[in-house]
Amino acid sequence: MPFFTKSIFFTECDECDRRFSVTSGGVCERCRRILCARHLHGSLGRRIAIGLGAKMLCVRCRNGEPLDSIASSEVGKR
Numbered sequence: 001m002p003f004f005t006k007s008i009f010f011t012e013c014d015e016c017d018r019r020f021s022v023t024s025g026g027v028c029e030r031c032r033r034i035l036c037a038r039h040l041h042g043s044l045g046r047r048i049a050i051g052l053g054a055k056m057l058c059v060r061c062r063n064g065e066p067l068d069s070i071a072s073s074e075v076g077k078r
């Protein structure tokens, strides 16, 4: 099945719990959360910047939020 190499995998966003295709979102280099395009990039312009080689940082890391506050919001969810 050659087209399996192009199959789309789905995962859940750590921020909003929505399922998204891994090709549209990604993993933040700083907090290591798996995020949908909306929570990883925030805007289309940013997504283009990453395509051009900018660091893959989520919206909250770019806002300078401390890592432990990001992590604790995740713990509270579970």
Ligand SMILES: [Zn+2]
Pocket (backbone or CB within 6 Å): 013, 014, 015, 016, 017, 018, 035, 036, 037, 038, 039
């Ligand atoms: Zn999300």
Ligand SMILES: [Zn+2]
Pocket (backbone or CB within 6 Å): 028, 029, 030, 031, 032, 033, 057, 058, 059, 060, 061
């Ligand atoms: Zn992050």
